[in-house]
Amino acid sequence: MTMFDTVKQAVQSLHTGLLPETKHPDIDISHQVLLYVEGLSVSFDGFKALNDLNLYINDGELRCLIGANGAGKTTLMDVITGKTRPDIGDVYFGQTIDLLGKTEAEIAQLGIGRKFQKPTVFEEQSVFANLELAMKVNKGITSTLFARLSPSELDWISQVLDTIGLKSHYRMLAGALSHGQKQWLEIGMLLIADPRLMLVDEPVAGMTAQETERTAELLTSLAGERTVVVVEHDMEFVRSIAKTVTVLHQGSVLAEGSMSDVQNNPAVIEVYLGEEQ
Amino acid sequence: MSSIRNHFSSLHDLREKAPVFLAVLFGISIYASACNLWLPEDSIFYVSTYTITLLGKYLCYALLALAVDVVWGYCGILSLGHGAFFALGGYTMGMYLMRQIGDRGVYGDPILPDFMVFLNWQELPWFWYGFDHFWVAILAMILVPGILAFVFGWLAFRSRVAGVYLSIMTQALTYALMLAFFRNEMGFGGNNGLTDFKDLLGFNLQSDSVRVALFLCSALVLALAYCLSLLIMSSRFGRVVVGIRDAEDRARFIGFKTENYKVWLFVYSAILAAIAGALYVPQVGIINPGEFSPLNSIEVVVWVAVGGRGTLYGAIAGALLVNYAKTRFTAVFPEAWLFALGALFVGVTVFLPQGLVGLFKNKKLPWCNRKKTGEEQS
Ligand SMILES: Nc1ncnc2c1ncn2[C@@H]1O[C@H](COP(=O)(O)OP(=O)(O)O)[C@@H](O)[C@H]1O
Ligand SMILES: [Mg+2]
Numbered sequence: 001m002t003m004f005d006t007v008k009q010a011v012q013s014l015h016t017g018l019l020p021e022t023k024h025p026d027i028d029i030s031h032q033v034l035l036y037v038e039g040l041s042v043s044f045d046g047f048k049a050l051n052d053l054n055l056y057i058n059d060g061e062l063r064c065l066i067g068a069n070g071a072g073k074t075t076l077m078d079v080i081t082g083k084t085r086p087d088i089g090d091v092y093f094g095q096t097i098d099l100l101g102k103t104e105a106e107i108a109q110l111g112i113g114r115k116f117q118k119p120t121v122f123e124e125q126s127v128f129a130n131l132e133l134a135m136k137v138n139k140g141i142t143s144t145l146f147a148r149l150s151p152s153e154l155d156w157i158s159q160v161l162d163t164i165g166l167k168s169h170y171r172m173l174a175g176a177l178s179h180g181q182k183q184w185l186e187i188g189m190l191l192i193a194d195p196r197l198m199l200v201d202e203p204v205a206g207m208t209a210q211e212t213e214r215t216a217e218l219l220t221s222l223a224g225e226r227t228v229v230v231v232e233h234d235m236e237f238v239r240s241i242a243k244t245v246t247v248l249h250q251g252s253v254l255a256e257g258s259m260s261d262v263q264n265n266p267a268v269i270e271v272y273l274g275e276e277q
Numbered sequence: 278m279s280s281i282r283n284h285f286s287s288l289h290d291l292r293e294k295a296p297v298f299l300a301v302l303f304g305i306s307i308y309a310s311a312c313n314l315w316l317p318e319d320s321i322f323y324v325s326t327y328t329i330t331l332l333g334k335y336l337c338y339a340l341l342a343l344a345v346d347v348v349w350g351y352c353g354i355l356s357l358g359h360g361a362f363f364a365l366g367g368y369t370m371g372m373y374l375m376r377q378i379g380d381r382g383v384y385g386d387p388i389l390p391d392f393m394v395f396l397n398w399q400e401l402p403w404f405w406y407g408f409d410h411f412w413v414a415i416l417a418m419i420l421v422p423g424i425l426a427f428v429f430g431w432l433a434f435r436s437r438v439a440g441v442y443l444s445i446m447t448q449a450l451t452y453a454l455m456l457a458f459f460r461n462e463m464g465f466g467g468n469n470g471l472t473d474f475k476d477l478l479g480f481n482l483q484s485d486s487v488r489v490a491l492f493l494c495s496a497l498v499l500a501l502a503y504c505l506s507l508l509i510m511s512s513r514f515g516r517v518v519v520g521i522r523d524a525e526d527r528a529r530f531i532g533f534k535t536e537n538y539k540v541w542l543f544v545y546s547a548i549l550a551a552i553a554g555a556l557y558v559p560q561v562g563i564i565n566p567g568e569f570s571p572l573n574s575i576e577v578v579v580w581v582a583v584g585g586r587g588t589l590y591g592a593i594a595g596a597l598l599v600n601y602a603k604t605r606f607t608a609v610f611p612e613a614w615l616f617a618l619g620a621l622f623v624g625v626t627v628f629l630p631q632g633l634v635g636l637f638k639n640k641k642l643p644w645c646n647r648k649k650t651g652e653e654q655s
Contacts, residue, residue, distance in 0.1 A: 105529050113531075114530045116526075120527045122516075128281060133517060133520055141514065141537060144512065145512050147514075
C-alpha cells in the first residue's frame with residue numbers, strides 16, 4: 001500500500017467517524033413499536049406542559065394527536081426531536097435508540113423528520129434550494145462544500161416538486177409562496193429527507209378545502225412504508241385520515257382508540273369534543 | 278429544469294460574477310501602479326507613492342470587510358470583534374519585520390528588538406522564536422487567529438450563544454486583547470507596538486517599487502479571497518449557511534449540525550481578517566494595540582452595512598467608499614468623523630437596509646422569481 005493510500009484511508013475513517021451516515025441506521029422494531037414515549041414530563045417555570053405522558057407508535061402507523069390548544073402536542077414533538085429536554089421520562093426510537101441526549105441534527109439523521117406548526121422554510125432561497133438542502137444526503141461540512149447535484153438527485157427533487165404541486169414554482173423564493181404553498185413545501189422537505197418517522201404539526205392550517213383534501217391523501221398514502229404522527233385541530237381532516245387517535249389533555253393522554261371510540265369516550269366529550277357542539 | 282444543475286454549481290457564480298469584479302480591481306490597481314512607476318512626477322497622471330500606500334491600506338480594509346460579510350451577511354453572526362483577528366495577523370507580520378531589523382535598531386542588538394533592550398530584557402521570549410523566518414510568521418498569522426476563532430466559536434456556538442450576546446462577547450474579546458497588548462510585560466512592545474520596520478524578505482519597505490508591489494499584492498490577495506469566498510458561498514455549504522441565518526431550527530431539524538458550520542465559517546473569516554492585517558502592517562509601517570480598539574471593529578460593520586450585506590462585493594465597495602470619505606473628511610474636520618460615521622450608519626439602516634448594492638438590485642438570486650407567477654423558463 002502506498003503512502004497516499006494510507007493517508008486516504010486515515011482521512012476516510014476520520015470522516016466516517018465525524019460525518020453522519022447517509023443511510024439511516026437500522027432500527028430495531030422487533031416489537032412492532034417504532035417510538036416509545038414513557039413517563040414523560042416537561043415543565044416550564046413550574047407549569048407542567050407534559051405530565052407523565054405515555055405513547056407508543058407502531059411501525060408504519062398513521063397516528064393523529066388531537067387536543068385543545070396548550071395540551072402539549074407541540075411540546076411532545078419538541079422533546080422527540082431534541083429541541084426540549086424533559087424533566088423525566090424516556091423516549092426510544094425502536095428498541096435500542098435512546099433519543100434523549102441526542103441533538104436535533106443527530107435525531108434528524110436517524111430518520112425523524114418534522115414539520116413545524118408555523119411553516120418554516122428557508123425564505124430567502126428558492127423552492128428548489130429548500131428541497132436540495134432537505135434531501136437525504138451527507139450533511140457534513142466537507143461533503144456540502146464539494147457537493148454536486150447528481151442527475152438522480154435532480155430527478156428526485158423533480159418528483160417531489162410534482163407531488164407537492166410546486167413544479168412551476170421551483171425558481172421562486174420560498175418566502176414569496178402563499179401560506180398553503182409553504183406548508184406544502186415543508187411537507188416536500190419532509191418527503192425528500194425520506195424519514196422513517198414523520199412528525200407533522202398542524203399541516204392543513206391555512207390550506208383551502210381542496211389543498212386539505214390533497215394533504216389527507218398524501219399522508220394516508222405515506223403511512224405503511226413510513227410512520228406518520230399528525231397533530232391537527234381540524235376534526236374533519238382527522239376523521240378523514242385517522243385510524244388511531246390519541247387525545248392529549250393537560251400534558252397527558254386522555255384517551256386513545258379509533259375515531260368513533262374516542263368520540264364516544266365520556267371524558268373526551270367533556271373536555272374536548274364537547275366544546276365543538 | 279436540467280439547466281438548474283449548472284446554476285447550482287459553484288463555478289457558475291464564479292463565471293458570472295468574478296470577471297467584472299476582477300477587471301475593475303486589477304484595472305484600477307495596475308493603472309495606478311503604472312502611473313506611479315513610469316510617469317514623471319510632474320505629469321498630471323502621476324500617482325504618488327503616498328496615494329499608492331493609501332490605496333493599499335483601503336484594499337486591506339476591503340479584505341477585512343469581506344471577512345465580516347462572510348459571517349454577518351451570509352450567516353447572521355454579527356461579529357463586533359473582527360478587528361482582533363486583523364490586529365493579530367498584523368502583529369505576526371510585525372514580529373517578523375522586527376526581527377528583520379537585526380542590528381540596525383537604535384540599540385544595535387543583533388537579536389533583541391529595541392523595545393526589549395529598552396525594557397532591559399536579556400533574551401528573546403520563547404514566543405518570538407522562529408519569527409526571523411517568513412514562513413513561521415505566515416504560519417502564525419493563520420494559526421493564531423484561526424485557533425482563537427475556533428476556541429471562541431466552539432464555546433459560543435456550542436452553547437448556542439447568538440444575537441446581541443454574541444456581539445457583546447466579540448467586543449469583550451477584542452477589548453481584552455487590547456488591554457493585554459497594552460502591557461509591556463506581554464512582550465509585544467506595549468502601547469508603542471511594533472514599528473521602525475526596515476525591510477520585508479530583504480526588500481526595502483521605503484522604496485517606491487516595494488510599496489507598489491505590496492499594493493498589488495493586496496489587490497491579488499483580495500481577488501483570491503473574493504473568488505474563494507464566492508465559490509464557498511455558492512456551494513451547497515453556502516446555502517446551508519444562509520439557511521442557518523434565516524431559520525436555524527429548520528436547518529437543525531433537517532440534520533445539519535449548525536454549530537459546526539458556524540465554527541468553520543467563523544474560523545475562515547478570522548483567517549481572512551488576519552491576512553488583511555498582515556498585509557496592512559508593512560504598508561502603514563506600524564502595529565499597536567490601538568488596532569484592537571472595539572471601535573475599529575464597529576467601523577468595519579458600518580462599512581459592510583453601507584455597501585450592503587451578503588454579496589461580498591458590496592462589503593468591499595462599502596469599505597473603499599467609507600474609507601475614502603474618512604480620508605477626505607478627517608482632513609477637514611477630524612473631530613467630527615465619528616459623528617459622521619454614526620449618522621451614516623443610522624441613515625443606511627433606516628433608508629437603505631440593503632446598503633448601496635440594494636439600490637442596484639433587489640433580487641438575491643438572478644434566476645429566482647419573487648413574483649407569484651413563476652413560470653418555468655428553461
Ligand atoms: N418554551 C416554552 N416556555 C414556556 N411555556 C411553554 C413553552 N412551550 C410551550 N409552553 C406552554 O406549554 C403548554 C403546551 O404548549 P404546546 O405544546 O405548544 O401546546 P399545543 O401544541 O398542544 O397547542 C402551553 O401552555 C404553552 O404555553
Ligand atoms: Mg401546537
